[in-house]
Amino acid sequence: MSVSLFNTATRTIEAFKPLDPAGRMVKMYTCGPTVYNFAHIGNFRAYIFEDLLQRHLEARGFEVERVMNLTDVDDKTIAGCKKCGVPLADFTAKFKAAFFEDLQALRIKPAAHYPAATAPEYIARMIEMIQTLQSQDVSYKADDGSVYFRIAKFPRYGQLAHLNLDELRPSGRIQNDEYEKEAIGDFALWKAWNADDGDVWWESPWGRGRPGWHIECSAMATALLGPELDIHCGGVDNIFPHHEAEIAQSECVTGRHFSRYWLHCAHLMVEGQKMAKSAGNFYTLRDLLEKGYTGREIRYVLLSVHYRLPLNFTLSGLDAARTALVRIDAWLERLGALAGTVPAAETAAEPAMSRFLEALDEDLNISGALGQLFDWIRDSNRAMDAGQLTPAAAARTLADFAVLNSILEIDADKASIPDAVLGLVQERQAAREGKDWGRSDQLRDAVAALGWQVKDTKQGPQITRI
RNA sequence: GACGGGGUAGCCAAGUGGUAAGGCCGAGAUCUGCAAAAUCUCCGUUCGUGGGUUCGACUCCCGCCCCCGUCUCCA
Structure with missing residues (x-):
């Protein structure tokens, strides 16, 4: 290499x-x-x-x-x-x-x-x-x-x-x-x-x-x-x-x-045009953060096009980045839940990881590298759907992802969830187990009022910032 | 005028001689108290255009069209 x-x-x-x-x-x-x-x-x-x-x-x-x-x-x-x-x-x-x-x-x-x-x-x-x-x-x-x-x-x-x-x-x-x-x-x-x-x-x-x-x-x-x-x-x-x-x-x-x-x-274009204050398409990072996009979403967009190609920056591109990142987050959560505290299998790194690094070796071919990442995610999800991924293998995948993430830095913000929110979510889980849906919906609204959203997934409640 | 970078599905975008990666959108299925999310599957007979070379071209060669950039203190 x-x-x-x-x-x-x-x-x-x-x-x-x-x-x-x-x-x-x-x-x-x-x-x-x-x-x-x-x-x-x-x-x-x-x-x-x-x-x-x-x-x-x-x-x-x-x-x-x-x-x-x-x-x-x-x-x-x-x-x-x-x-x-x-x-x-x-x-x-x-x-x-x-x-x-x-x-x-x-x-x-x-x-x-x-x-x-x-x-x-x-x-x-x-x-x-x-x-x-x-x-x-x-x-x-x-x-x-x-x-x-x-x-x-x-x-x-x-x-x-x-x-x-x-x-x-x-x-x-x-x-x-x-x-x-x-x-x-x-x-x-x-x-x-x-x-x-x-x-x-x-x-x-x-x-x-x-x-x-x-x-x-x-x-x-x-x-x-x-x-x-x-x-x-x-x-x-x-x-x-x-x-x-x-x-x-x-x-x-x-x-x-x-x-x-x-x-x-290469330069960055905005909505197909050269970015200029006079064109009304001039964005500082702060402008985008104020619109509710996160630094990591913006990072992903700016990262995801090869550096020698002009990058056409659009708000819909930011939305696409958000969706793609959520998919990565969901995959990691799923792997984490499966792996638990089991140590990583002592096998060689995933072939997908080698291919990811090799793509970047070639003049930072980021599109090729990201393609490898998403192939990896799909294959891994399939294996989990089929119940064929062991906890040790899941831990192995997470360990490999850490290497990938040391390059891309695209993992989710580790938002600290306030105790008040955690308490409400726990209470809500209890209500759901008792099938008290009215109480459950009330508590979901209470959590939302604090600025957080609860989603019920197979792995339990998922809490995200609104 | 000189020197560069591009034109691949609705959008973004790999591949660069062996028969089109990936992401978003869209459609279907699964899951599901509701909501939301998630997962899987499907989604281009074709790579700006006209020729040529080749058993075979998005990929090589020639011509043409279009877009973008730089040209003396803009990343």
Whole structure:
């Protein structure tokens, strides 16, 4: 078994092999959020893809050290704090906190490090890197006081995106500004302070200013993971220019190949259209939670389409996810009731489990993997219907599922049921045994009034949140 | 214009040379005090389209149509 991944740099699926001579440690860098607003579900699609990647690598025996940066200074964060009339750090702190809450709601495994661009050690590192670039003559200070990277000095610029820079169509954004630059494609390493920046600035050898976006990632990635990464992830829209710029800066500074594998996640569409505030189809995670969907349902939807395909996000898709998850829950409850406290049979893992993992080995083929899971559920239910599954076999299946769930994290929330509800349900069971249906229905209403629903199943009452 | 990603049942979506996984919806059955849920079964002669290669193509080749994205600080 080996894990294969599609590498944007080569446009092929390659066997994954980390730099670590022991083949165990994996250094992974993932471009994180710009904390000027609540993150939207498109952002989270990328983070969930990265989470799946990390968890599957771990299931396959790798040890993953992942970094996710927080961009807490750029045009948008500065504009935001000015509008609110608060200091930049106060403005971004709110969205950083919200971001971590959202990650938890979506069950995304925490990264090892969450460096913030404005942390003094990283600002210092950025300045140091720019100084190195300056000394190599691959960057220059322009008339406006900003420092730019001279892409003419880095012939490989454009290689990741497979762009021929001479053929780029100038877009509106670059036609009307940036005239201080030598070449239209040169990008800012250090942006000189201007009045719009207010009190957001740092001292540097080139005067007051702030770092460019690209150098932030290069500095944080190399500071925490060293000069050479195994995997660098992001959304497809980051390929050009952001990741090209990271490669150019980092490789000029370190003299090393920056990242061995580049993985990019496709965009998310909503109801068949590009998600945009103007189209009225823009969702933050919070918007969906308010509609009554759970983090796990949203996670399932974002997880269930292959990361390199555009994902068409719809509310009916969320409803479908809810139904599918209920089916998994029912299966697990049924297995649990059968297994009781019997230890798992000491047999090899279910063949379905091997097939599940093998599907994910192939560039995270999640559809194939989920297909295996549902086949497994049907076969297992059939066996239970026929009374052919032993408690030990059921326990075995549950043990295998735990491995699967360590990758997908889709099991039911372990909601703690209040004692008051449990008491009413017990009372109701007694009434039902006495065939006192009137009393039973009354108690069901009482439970509902507390926000819970009782369903009578073969295994006894099932209590869920309404 | 350049560079990408797609078009498989009502919806979502695997497969990529040997005769269409899986999920949702829908239908039937089982279970059931009621309600709800659950379980099982069924549900495409066909893979955008026109050619070609082949004993055989959704899968390879050529042409065409349509959708989506990126093109200098959007995941």
